[in-house]
Amino acid sequence: ATPEEALELCERLDPAREPGRLSFITRMGAGAIQDALPPLVRAVKASGRPVTWICDPMHGNTFVTKGGIKTRRFDDILDEIKGFFAVHQDEGSFPRGVHLELTSDDVTECLGGVDAVDDDGLDVSYRTLCDPRLNGNQSLELAFEVGEGKSKGGESRVSGTSLNDMQHNIEGIERAWNSVFAAPVAAKDPKLAKRIQDQLAEASGVFQPAISAI
Helix, strand or coil: CCHHHHHHHHHHHCCCCCCCCEEEEECCCCCCHHHHHHHHHHHHHHHCCCEEEEECCCHHHEEECCCCCEEEEHHHHHHHHHHHHHHHHHHCCCEEEECCCECCCCCCCCEECCCCECHHHHHHCCCCCCCCCECHHHHHHHHHHHHHHHHHHHCCCCCCCCHHHHHHHHHHHHHHHHHHHHHHHHHHCHHHHHHHHHHHHHHHCCHHHHHHHC
């Protein structure tokens, strides 16, 4: 889309400029987002439109291997998310969400990540009936990578607040871990599960003293 088309969509879909009504979901691919997204964000911000910006790093990075398997690279997914955050930081805007396709199951549908899934490994446990998903380990790795990237510089890039928002982000990751990932990871690798649990507990306790101090 061009900036003009984005503004036309804003006018047609949200003429009253109602906060929370209009979301723009970007799916540009890791190699294009830092060039394609800035003019859109800049135009929308200048217009004063209350748009919710969401990143979909999955569909723009989907491809078919030489063996005919539909897949995505972990590094491309992560790079698009990082590019999305970077653009909004540079433009003085705030990203509000990320769309991911994932499962806690031990599938091999996306390349790379901590499990180092390669082309030959895709066949080991490729179960999806539609789009390739990040597996449990890849999902956790992505959560930690994104969380680390947001916290650099002392301010969360998600909502523009600082320590309080970072505390909420950690709490959200902790809830996701406990409700979705803890049991399957513990069944496969109890030591890894214990280490992650300890790291989450440590991270959760870091911000409250700092929040109280300021």
